[in-house]
Amino acid sequence: MAQLKEWTKVFRARKWMKRAEPVLPLWHGYIGYKYGLFDVLGSGATQAEAQIRLKQPLTTEALSRWFEVGLAVGHLKKKDLRYTATRHVLPELSKSDDRSIGFMLSELMELHLPALFSYPQFLEDGQQKTFNGEEHGDIVAETSALVETVAFPAVRHIIRSQNVTSLLDIGCAYGGYLRKIHEALPELRLAGIDIEESVIAEAKRRDTTGEIDFVVGDIKSFEVKETYDGVMMNNILYYFPKEERLRLLEGVRRFVKDAGTVILVTPLRDSEYGAPFSAAFNAFMTLHDNLYPLPGKQELTEQLHAAGFENVSISPFLKEGAWYIVTANATS
Numbered sequence: 001m002a003q004l005k006e007w008t009k010v011f012r013a014r015k016w017m018k019r020a021e022p023v024l025p026l027w028h029g030y031i032g033y034k035y036g037l038f039d040v041l042g043s044g045a046t047q048a049e050a051q052i053r054l055k056q057p058l059t060t061e062a063l064s065r066w067f068e069v070g071l072a073v074g075h076l077k078k079k080d081l082r083y084t085a086t087r088h089v090l091p092e093l094s095k096s097d098d099r100s101i102g103f104m105l106s107e108l109m110e111l112h113l114p115a116l117f118s119y120p121q122f123l124e125d126g127q128q129k130t131f132n133g134e135e136h137g138d139i140v141a142e143t144s145a146l147v148e149t150v151a152f153p154a155v156r157h158i159i160r161s162q163n164v165t166s167l168l169d170i171g172c173a174y175g176g177y178l179r180k181i182h183e184a185l186p187e188l189r190l191a192g193i194d195i196e197e198s199v200i201a202e203a204k205r206r207d208t209t210g211e212i213d214f215v216v217g218d219i220k221s222f223e224v225k226e227t228y229d230g231v232m233m234n235n236i237l238y239y240f241p242k243e244e245r246l247r248l249l250e251g252v253r254r255f256v257k258d259a260g261t262v263i264l265v266t267p268l269r270d271s272e273y274g275a276p277f278s279a280a281f282n283a284f285m286t287l288h289d290n291l292y293p294l295p296g297k298q299e300l301t302e303q304l305h306a307a308g309f310e311n312v313s314i315s316p317f318l319k320e321g322a323w324y325i326v327t328a329n330a331t332s
């Protein structure tokens with residue numbers, strides 16, 4: 001009987017160790033991306049050669065262990081004393097290739113996992129963290145661009161089908177959506193506002209046409225000088241607590257012409273899709289004292305109605321991420 005108990009524990013432990021194994025390639029890929037290690041291997045290098053090619057000196061013993069893990073997880077190959085990066089990690093985790101998605105591993109390892117590791121403290125004494133938008137802004141902007149790529153065809157379809165001729169993007173960040181819209185539909189009058197001065201400076205720099213009107217402003221207090229027949233506000237609801245969202249949507253309503261369209265690209269909670277992502281997202285938001293859990297469909301619909309919108313439509317476009325495109329028309 002005692003032996004059965006011991007073996008049961010071994011089987012359970014083995015199951016959990018297997019579950020933990022996928023963290024190893026993630027860790028290895030993150031380190032490789034961060035220090036440009038895959039790039040310096042090029043068509044093959046010994047560890048000593050790789051070390052010479054590195055931009056910054058790294059501890060030899062620590063690096064040896066990274067090489068060993070790389071062989072174990074299939075990121076590296078070794079022939080004689082020379083290592084090469086396998087074809088699937090280059091260009092995926094290259095530091096210099098613009099097809100790389102290494103920044104996403106950085107976001108996971110530097111932002112999301114550390115936040116989840118501090119959960120015990122939050123549970124025990126309620127101590128929250130403060131999200132530092134300046135520190136993580138660039139990485140968040142890069143990962144947001146992935147969502148933008150997936151959402152854009154649907155956004156373009158809505159703009160065309162609703163006959164939108166002028167559009168304001170609230171919380172536009174680097175203006176990625178606006179630049180894509182300008183390229184596809186150059187006749188539209190486009191404007192973007194964002195609360196961060198440095199973000200707007202970068203948005204202006206990236207708009208080589210100079211035809212998009214970018215302004216620094218806080219949507220909560222921004223003065224309405226012009227109205228638009230389309231207003232977009234993507235991935236911003238979680239910056240506002242539930243009770244402030246109604247005021248936010250009422251603020252948005254002031255910029256929309258009667259019968260005009262509001263477009264919100266946002267993850268939602270209580271989603272029939274992507275439950276693990278949505279749950280983890282909300283845990284992350286709740287942990288921070290300046291971020292807030294996502295709204296559910298019903299809550300958002302009710303708030304849109306209360307703010308002066310009708311014909312609310314909520315459609316998933318990135319199911320594994322519980323991401324939706326919400327549209328509504330301003331009441332006349």
Ligand SMILES: C[S@@+](CC[C@H](N)C(=O)[O-])C[C@H]1O[C@@H](n2cnc3c(N)ncnc32)[C@H](O)[C@@H]1O
Pocket residue numbers: 140144145148170171172173174193194195196199217218219220233234235236239265
């Ligand atoms: C997560 S980013 C989303 C960027 C972009 N809309 C997208 O979906 O890719 C949120 C943006 O909203 C901006 N923001 C936050 N609070 C704001 C406010 N009160 N007024 C204007 N912009 C705000 C932030 O500076 C940030 O650039």
